[in-house]
Each structure stands twice: as C-alpha cells, then as structure tokens.
Amino acid sequence: MTAAPALPAADPVTTDPDVLAVAARYTLSGPPPRAGGAVGERVGRTAGSGLEFREHRRYLPGDDVRHLDWAAFARTDVPIVQVFREEVARDTAVWLDGSASMGCDPEKSRLARSLAAACWRMAAASGDRPTLHLLSETNRPDPRGRSLDSLDGPVFSGRGSLVELAAQHGLPATGRGVRVIVSDFLFPHDPDALVRRLARGTDAATLIQILSSFEADPPELGGRRLTDPEADEAAEVTLDRPAVAAYRARLRALIDGLARACRSHGATFATLVAGPNLNELCRSTLVPAGALGVRR
Amino acid sequence: MISFANPWGLLGLLAVPAVLWLHLYRVRFPPMAVGGLFLWDDAIRRPAGGRTRDRLRSTASLWLELFAALALGLLLGGPRVSWETTAPHLVVALDGSASMGATAAPPAGDEAAPTFRDAALAELRERASAKGGRTLLTVIETGDRPRVVGGPRRPWRAVLEELAARPAPTRPRHEFAPSLDLAARLVADGGEILLLTDRDPRSLEFSEDTTAVSVGAPRPNVVLLAADRRPSDGAAGEELFLRWTAFGRVGPVTVTVRDDAGESLFRRTIPSASGESVTNAVPLPPLVANQPVTVRLTAAEDALEADSMAVLLPSPARPVRVAVSLPPGRTRTAIERAVAALPNVIRTDLDAADLRFVSPDPLASDGGSSWLVVVGSLPGEGEAIDTAGPFLIDRADPLAAGVSLAGAVWGGAGQGTALTREDGTFRPISPVIAAGDRVLAGRVVGADGVFVLNVDAARGTLANTPDWPILLSNLVEARRAALPGPDRANLRVGESARLTLTERQHTADGPLVLRSLEGSERIELPRERTMIIAPPGVGLWSVWNGGANGEDGGRPELARFAVRLADPREGDLTSLASGVVEPDAEDAAGTTVDDPAPWLVALLAVAALAAFVGDWWATRPA
Numbered sequence: 057m058t059a060a061p062a063l064p065a066a067d068p069v070t071t072d073p074d075v076l077a078v079a080a081r082y083t084l085s086g087p088p089p090r091a092g093g094a095v096g097e098r099v100g101r102t103a104g105s106g107l108e109f110r111e112h113r114r115y116l117p118g119d120d121v122r123h124l125d126w127a128a129f130a131r132t133d134v135p136i137v138q139v140f141r142e143e144v145a146r147d148t149a150v151w152l153d154g155s156a157s158m159g160c161d162p163e164k165s166r167l168a169r170s171l172a173a174a175c176w177r178m179a180a181a182s183g184d185r186p187t188l189h190l191l192s193e194t195n196r197p198d199p200r201g202r203s204l205d206s207l208d209g210p211v212f213s214g215r216g217s218l219v220e221l222a223a224q225h226g227l228p229a230t231g232r233g234v235r236v237i238v239s240d241f242l243f244p245h246d247p248d249a250l251v252r253r254l255a256r257g258t259d260a261a262t263l264i265q266i267l268s269s270f271e272a273d274p275p276e277l278g279g280r281r282l283t284d285p286e287a288d289e290a291a292e293v294t295l296d297r298p299a300v301a302a303y304r305a306r307l308r309a310l311i312d313g314l315a316r317a318c319r320s321h322g323a324t325f326a327t328l329v330a331g332p333n334l335n336e337l338c339r340s341t342l343v344p345a346g347a348l349g350v351r352r
Numbered sequence: 353m354i355s356f357a358n359p360w361g362l363l364g365l366l367a368v369p370a371v372l373w374l375h376l377y378r379v380r381f382p383p384m385a386v387g388g389l390f391l392w393d394d395a396i397r398r399p400a401g402g403r404t405r406d407r408l409r410s411t412a413s414l415w416l417e418l419f420a421a422l423a424l425g426l427l428l429g430g431p432r433v434s435w436e437t438t439a440p441h442l443v444v445a446l447d448g449s450a451s452m453g454a455t456a457a458p459p460a461g462d463e464a465a466p467t468f469r470d471a472a473l474a475e476l477r478e479r480a481s482a483k484g485g486r487t488l489l490t491v492i493e494t495g496d497r498p499r500v501v502g503g504p505r506r507p508w509r510a511v512l513e514e515l516a517a518r519p520a521p522t523r524p525r526h527e528f529a530p531s532l533d534l535a536a537r538l539v540a541d542g543g544e545i546l547l548l549t550d551r552d553p554r555s556l557e558f559s560e561d562t563t564a565v566s567v568g569a570p571r572p573n574v575v576l577l578a579a580d581r582r583p584s585d586g587a588a589g590e591e592l593f594l595r596w597t598a599f600g601r602v603g604p605v606t607v608t609v610r611d612d613a614g615e616s617l618f619r620r621t622i623p624s625a626s627g628e629s630v631t632n633a634v635p636l637p638p639l640v641a642n643q644p645v646t647v648r649l650t651a652a653e654d655a656l657e658a659d660s661m662a663v664l665l666p667s668p669a670r671p672v673r674v675a676v677s678l679p680p681g682r683t684r685t686a687i688e689r690a691v692a693a694l695p696n697v698i699r700t701d702l703d704a705a706d707l708r709f710v711s712p713d714p715l716a717s718d719g720g721s722s723w724l725v726v727v728g729s730l731p732g733e734g735e736a737i738d739t740a741g742p743f744l745i746d747r748a749d750p751l752a753a754g755v756s757l758a759g760a761v762w763g764g765a766g767q768g769t770a771l772t773r774e775d776g777t778f779r780p781i782s783p784v785i786a787a788g789d790r791v792l793a794g795r796v797v798g799a800d801g802v803f804v805l806n807v808d809a810a811r812g813t814l815a816n817t818p819d820w821p822i823l824l825s826n827l828v829e830a831r832r833a834a835l836p837g838p839d840r841a842n843l844r845v846g847e848s849a850r851l852t853l854t855e856r857q858h859t860a861d862g863p864l865v866l867r868s869l870e871g872s873e874r875i876e877l878p879r880e881r882t883m884i885i886a887p888p889g890v891g892l893w894s895v896w897n898g899g900a901n902g903e904d905g906g907r908p909e910l911a912r913f914a915v916r917l918a919d920p921r922e923g924d925l926t927s928l929a930s931g932v933v934e935p936d937a938e939d940a941a942g943t944t945v946d947d948p949a950p951w952l953v954a955l956l957a958v959a960a961l962a963a964f965v966g967d968w969w970a971t972r973p974a
Contacts, residue, residue: 116935157387242388281381284389291379291389291396299395308393317955 068208069170076336079177082348086234086260111139147233148179153194156285159212159346161329168266169207170334175236189228197228217243222253236262247313251321262324262347272329361428367421375414412970420963427956440483441543443535448493450917453520454656471567472548480508494524498531522890524846524919561935568928571655572600575923580663592634598624598923603652612643659923660917662791665841672832673698675705684812690824707831723763723801732805738812744786754822763812766789839913844918850888862898887915
C-alpha cells in the first residue's frame with residue numbers, strides 16, 4: 057500500500073516569481089508621507105529631524121526652534137531655519153475584496169491575489185509599512201491586517217459587496233498613507249459614494265478593478281445559466297449579439313462611473329483583465345494609469 | 353442484416369425526433385459563475401412568450417439521449433440478426449420405420465450392437481461436419497404423418513445430441529413421399545434434402561435434388577405376425593393364437609408365453625426355415641383371463657427384437673344387456689331365439705337393459721341411456737300387409753349391413769310412418785329398409801337410440817331367413833359399439849381403437865391424454881363422446897382422464913392399449929441394402945440464418961442503460 061500523494065498547495069502567489077519581479081521593478085505611487093509617521097526610509101514633506109540637509113527657509117510658526125540657523129539669523133536678522141529631510145515610514149494598506157465573485161474565475165482569482173501580494177511587497181520594498189486586509193463579512197476588520205501568506209489560501213468566500221460592508225462598518229480603519237483597493241466592483245453601487253468612502257482617511261487611494269476575460273468581453277456563447285456566487289442567484293441568459301452588446305454598454309458605464317468618481321476624489325483607477333501575466337499588466341495598464349511607478 | 357420480430361416496436365424510434373424537439377425547444381443552459389449578474393438584467397430570459405426554438409447544440413446530453421432512444425427503439429423492435437451467408441441447411445428425412453432399430457451386425461460380446469439408426473446418425477454427423485461447423489439441421493422422422501424431430505434450422509451438433517437421446521422408431525412400413533414433400537417445402541429458401549434409410553435407395557422414388565443414403569444390410573429376423581387372445585372352444589379359458597415367420601437364417605425359434613408375474617405359461621423351441629410361417633395355438637389357463645400375457649420369440653439371429661414380442665391385454669368385456677318386453681307370440685320367440693345365439697349378450701330385465709325390445713304402444717319416453725327397438729306392425733290408416741319387395745335398403749346404415757332380404761316376405765308391415773308418444777306427439781321415422789310406401793325398419797328422428805322394426809314375425813317368412821338374425825345382430829353390435837369404454841385393447845402399430853366416454857367422463861373438465869406407459873410421450877385428446885385412438889408407437893399406452901375425481905365413473909385410466917409391431921414387410925430385413933444416390937443438381941445455396949440474437953438484445957439494453965447513466969452524469973448539478 058502506498059502513501060497517498062500530498063495535496064498540492066492552494067495556488068500560492070506570495071512567492072510567485074512574477075510577483076517578486078513586479079515588486080522589485082515597480083513602486084506604488086502616492087504622495088510622500090506626512091510628518092509624524094514612524095521613522096522609516098521615506099523622506100517626509102515637513103522639516104524633520106533627519107540627517108540629510110534639504111534647504112533654508114524662513115521660520116514659520118510651529119517650526120522647531122532647535123532648527124534655527126543661528127548664524128544666518130545673526131547675519132541677516134531674519135529667522136531662518138534649516139530644513140532636513142525627515143525619514144518616515146508610509147502606511148500602505150492593501151484592501152482585497154474577499155467576496156465570492158472574485159473567485160468565480162481561476163485567472164481572475166489568481167490575478168487579484170497576485171496583485172495584492174505584489175502591492176504588499178512593493179510597499180515593503182520601499183520601506184513602507186504594508187498591511188493586507190481581506191474585505192468580507194467573514195473577516196473582522198483589523199487595523200493590523202492579515203499576514204501576507206493568507207493570500208495563498210482560499211480567500212474569496214464573502215457574500216457581501218463592498219457597499220454592504222461599508223454600510224455594516226466592515227471596512228478596516230487603516231491610517232493615512234496609500235490605500236490600494238482591489239475588487240471587481242461588479243455590484244450595484246453609486247460610484248461617487250463608493251469611491252468617497254473607500255478613499256476616506258487616506259492620502260492616496262488607488263482602485264484597481266479586476267475582471268475575468270468573460271466579464272470584460274463576453275463572447276456570444278448562446279444559452280447559459282449564469283450564477284452569482286455571492287447572492288446565490290441564477291438566471292438563464294442567451295448570450296447573443298444584442299445581449300452581449302447591452303452588457304458591454306452597462307459594464308462600460310460602470311467603469312466610466314468609477315473612473316469619474318476617482319478623478320473627482322483624487323484617486324487612481326485602473327481596470328485589469330485577467331489573462332496576460334502580471335508584469336505585462338503592470339507595464340501596460342497600471343504604470344500608465346499612475347497607480348505604479350518604476351523603481352529607480 | 354437485421355430484421356425485427358416486432359416491427360411495431362420501431363415506433364419507439366419516434367423518441368429520437370422527440371429528443372431532438374426537446375433539445376430544440378428546451379435548451380439546457382450550461383451553468384457559468386460570473387460576477388455582476390445585474391449587468392445581464394436586460395438579457396435574462398423570462399418565460400413570457402412561450403418557448404422558442406434555439407440553436408441545436410451538440411452536447412453530450414443530446415447525443416446520449418439520442419443514443420438511448422435509438423437503442424430502446426431497436427430493443428422494442430425485437431432485433432434478429434440474419435446473415436445472407438453460406439450457412440448450409442440440411443433437411444434430413446430420417447427413416448422412421450421400425451427396421452431402423454435392427455442391429456446392423458451381430459452383437460460382439462456384451463456390448464449392444466449398433467443399429468441401422470445409429471449408422472444413419474453417424475452418416476449424418478459425417479455429412480454435416482463436412483459441410484462446416486455452421487451447418488443447420490432440420491430432421492423429419494418419416495411416416496404416414498411425418499414429424500419434425502430435430503431443428504428446425506438448428507446447429508447440427510445440438511440436433512444430433514437430441515436425436516441420439518430419442519428412442520428407436522417403431523413405425524410400420526410407409527411411403528417417404530409425405531416426408532420428402534415436407535422437406536421440399538422446408539428447403540424452399542435454400543438447403544439440401546438428405547434421405548437416410550435402410551432401404552435400397554435405387555428402389556425408391558424421390559426427386560433428383562435429393563441425396564439418398566441407405567445404411568441397410570441384409571439381416572435375419574423373426575417376426576411375430578399374429579397374436580390374438582380368443583375364447584377357447586371349451587367352456588373356460590382362452591386360447592392364444594400365434595403366427596410367426598422367420599426371414600433369413602435365424603436358427604431355431606423359441607416361443608415363450610409368460611403371465612403378468614413373469615411365470616412361464618408356454619415354452620417351445622421350433623425349427624424354422626426362411627420365409628416359412630408357423631402357427632401355434634397356446635391354451636391359456638382361466639387364471640390369466642384378466643391378466644396381460646407376454647409372447648416372445650427368441651432366436652440365435654434376430655436383428656430386430658421389437659417385432660418378436662407382444663403384450664396381449666385381456667380384451668375388454670363389453671356384454672350387451674338385452675331385455676325383450678313383448679307379448680308372448682311368434683315375434684317374441686323369434687327375437688329371443690336370435691338374441692340367444694349372439695355372443696356376449698346377457699338377458700336382463702327392462703330397467704338394467706342396454707337394449708330393449710318393446711311393442712309399438714305409445715312411448716312414455718325415448719329410452720334414456722338404453723336403446724329401444726319397437727317391434728310390431730305400426731298402426732296406420734290401412735291394414736298391415738305382407739310384402740315380398742322390392743325392398744329399398746340403405747346399405748350405408750350399419751343396421752342394414754349384410755341384409756339382402758332375397759326371397760323374404762316381410763310380414764305385417766303397417767302403414768304407420770311415425771311413432772306415437774304418450775303425450776300425443778309423433779316422431780317421424782327415417783327409413784333404413786322400405787318397401788313401397790311402407791317403412792319396414794328405421795330410426796326414429798330426434799331420438800338417439802330408438803329404432804323401429806315394422807314387422808309381425810308371425811306373418812311372412814322374415815323370421816325364417818338369414819336376414820333376421822343378421823338384422824338383430826346388427827342392432828346388438830351397434831349397441832355394443834356405443835357402450836362406454838374401448839372396443840379393443842390389443843393393436844398392431846398403425847391400427848386404431850374406438851373409445852366411448854360416459855356422459856360424466858364426457859362433460860368432465862381437465863385434459864384427456866394418451867400417454868405412453870414405457871416412454872414419456874403424451875398426446876392430448878379431444879374430449880369427444882366417441883374417439884378414435886391410434887397410439888403412434890409400440891408398447892403400452894393409456895388414456896388418462898385428467899378430470900377424474902376418483903368416484904364412480906371417474907377412474908383416471910379410461911383405457912389401456914397394447915401395441916405391437918407386426919408388419920411382415922418391415923420385418924423382412926433380407927432385402928435391405930446399402931447405397932448412395934447423389935443428386936444431379938449442383939450444391940444448394942445456403943439458407944438465411946435467422947437468429948433471435950440475444951447478444952444483440954443484451955448489447956442494446958446495456959447501451960441504453962449506459963446512455964441513461966451517462967446522460968444523468970452529464971446533466972447532474974455541478
């Protein structure tokens with residue numbers, strides 16, 4: 057009798073070479089961290105207590121008098137302070153929609169988890185303090201987030217949309233800094249209210265929509281029984297030319313609504329369609345959309 | 353090529369278009385999980401306008417259901433496989449005469465010598481195997497009424513096994529024409545005819561496309577030609593009359609007669625000469641009067657034992673009880689004197705009589721179970737006359753058998769033409785003997801067993817002529833023949849006996865069977881009041897009343913018959929000869945083999961089941 061073969065790993069993504077390569081090549085876009093954050097490797101926007109001299113400027117109320125350049129003050133009789141770059145750590149929160157619709161397509165599921173892992177690693181590589189949050193009613197919101205390797209297991213089991221989570225106070229209270237929200241956003245919503253809520257309390261919000269190839273461009277397959285894994289709903293749909301055209305129009309309107317809302321709230325928005333590898337998606341979509349920058 | 357035993361079952365194939373229709377109008381949508389079902393809201397099907405035809409999609413479910421419908425339709429049709437190939441069909445006319453049971457050679461040691469029938473079966477095995485393993489056989493046992501004893505159209509090995517288990521034939525000499533005619537009909541769609549016999553085929557007549565093979569050879573044989581039990585001339589006991597003939601050098605013949613317990617009653621060894629008939633009269637003691645006795649002839653060389661022995665049952669006692677209820681006078685005396693001279697007649701009173709002679713007074717009844725003979729001048733408008741003819745005699749009527757009335761003067765012939773009953777009704781008389789307008793003897797119409805003799809024996813000369821006892825004997829024998837029971841018990845093969853049932857036996861339920869007491873053969877008989885019984889083979893046979901309840905008149909065994917082979921033409925084996933006559937025609941074509949094809953039925957059933965299971969699997973919920 058032979059031993060039963062070991063069960064395969066549940067599609068790990070956190071150590072995927074593609075994820076590691078993307079994390080090494082790109083950085084998350086966003087403003088520099090505000091002062092007051094934890095000491096880190098990122099240069100702050102205010103005069104800080106770092107060692108790297110930045111410039112002289114006039115004293116403003118509130119500046120630390122210890123940074124007055126007394127020599128310059130003596131020469132010019134103008135209070136001038138020495139401004140040093142402050143090295144602070146930026147908070148980066150990666151919110152991954154944990155609803156079941158994110159897992160209805162294997163490629164879509166993998167792309168969402170890979171992207172979340174890549175964002176986490178990008179933040180970590182930049183000296184930020186990344187946190188990972190799985191947004192579903194089964195996960196209690198925790199400001200400390202979850203471990204990265206939780207992305208290697210099944211994560212998409214939620215039954216509620218982000219709108220419902222927000223209404224139920226199910227979104228985590230993460231600090232200021234960068235917030236990356238990964239979701240398919242395929243649920244009825246008011247884009248303006250949704251983006252406002254998702255971007256609340258953060259310095260920079262990036263909304264990345266993940267779609268399966270079918271969801272992005274459904275072919276004319278004929279009759280199908282479409283099931284919504286979140287709502288346990290099903291409907292017979294004939295995927296013919298008019299139906300597909302109507303679907304595309306509604307999806308376009310949804311994406312356009314989200315894009316407009318993001319622009320109005322200073323957030324970044326991008327749509328990714330599962331299929332190409334992650335590096336290609338970052339290069340062709342996320343970098344041009346301003347969600348990522350190329351690491352120097 | 354496939355044919356169908358039940359073509360109506362092919363209507364089940366309508367299920368195929370039905371499945372297509374269902375798939376056209378009831379599309380089964382494969383499930384697909386998506387996010388954003390609300391985006392499809394405009395396209396979600398809602399059954400508001402009935403079903404619409406959709407594109408037929410090639411799905412596993414469609415093909416499996418079509419296959420299942422097809423398999424079930426074919427299954428209901430009862431598929432049969434025929435192959436238009438060269439399966440040879442051999443129709444064999446196997447000689448069913450008793451001589452085929454004769455030994456082909458003297459026995460060697462304790463082993464039974466092979467018979468001509470064994471040789472015929474060996475010949476058949478050789479010819480069938482030479483035609484190939486797929487040879488099909490149909491075997492007809494010849495006889496006046498040929499019957500198929502092997503096949504039809506079955507593999508030759510199985511048929512030969514069945515034939516080997518059958519008993520040796522016991523039919524008398526017969527023509528082969530009826531069997532060959534039947535064989536010709538059986539090979540109408542292909543096949544060959546083979547006649548297997550022990551008779552020289554060059555002396556037989558058969559069609560040119562028939563192969564005739566004789567396996568016979570001259571053999572000595574002793575034949576018991578006659579064996580009858582009859583009352584001895586003395587007062588008690590019986591006498592056994594035997595006649596036998598030896599064909600060929602059989603040596604001295606020993607005649608042995610044994611009783612039912614096997615005790616020897618007679619034994620004598622008699623020298624024989626070929627072709628010489630020998631008769632023996634063997635007295636039987638009174639003690640065996642009601643027992644069967646067995647007669648056996650033994651000789652040093654006797655190829656066929658079946659015709660050398662006979663079992664003789666006691667002849668059935670069928671006395672006729674006669675009552676004469678006539679006023680004293682010449683007529684009564686003449687009747688009593690004639691009846692007294694008849695054998696096996698018992699005088700009795702009126703109530704117990706089977707046959708009653710009464711005067712032509714008005715009748716109270718038609719006689720019931722007994723027969724009535726009304727004797728006397730029938731009253732009419734004119735006076736009774738004496739007539740010397742000419743007489744009109746219905747010679748087809750058994751009552752008039754042997755009656756000539758030559759020179760006779762029929763006295764006292766009244767003018768009446770009907771019989772008067774007490775209730776004033778009349779029954780007309782159907783004449784058997786008439787003279788002018790006078791009915792001299794006849795049957796009463798509408799009353800079975802009522803006869804009229806319009807005669808006054810005191811007048812004329814009828815009572816003094818030979819026609820008078822003949823006429824009365826005919827009446828008594830007709831009554832005897834109508835008595836319940838068999839009219840004889842010992843038969844030669846091919847002969848028949850008459851069996852009359854009582855009213856109770858006639859109306860009983862259940863089967864009436866003629867069955868062999870030494871074999872397993874059973875023949876259903878029609879439950880008629882009078883039947884002709886012809887046992888088909890040698891040995892003891894019994895008529896078994898399946899509806900008997902054991903009470904009076906309800907005995908299970910109604911009759912027993914002993915059948916013996918006594919055919920001198922069949923017993924003469926000295927003229928047998930071997931030989932082969934091959935047909936002039938070319939080899940016959942093979943026959944179309946029709947196979948119920950249980951394998952095909954099973955295959956279709958399994959295929960249909962597999963398709964059902966596969967369809968269930970393909971359409972199960974994800």
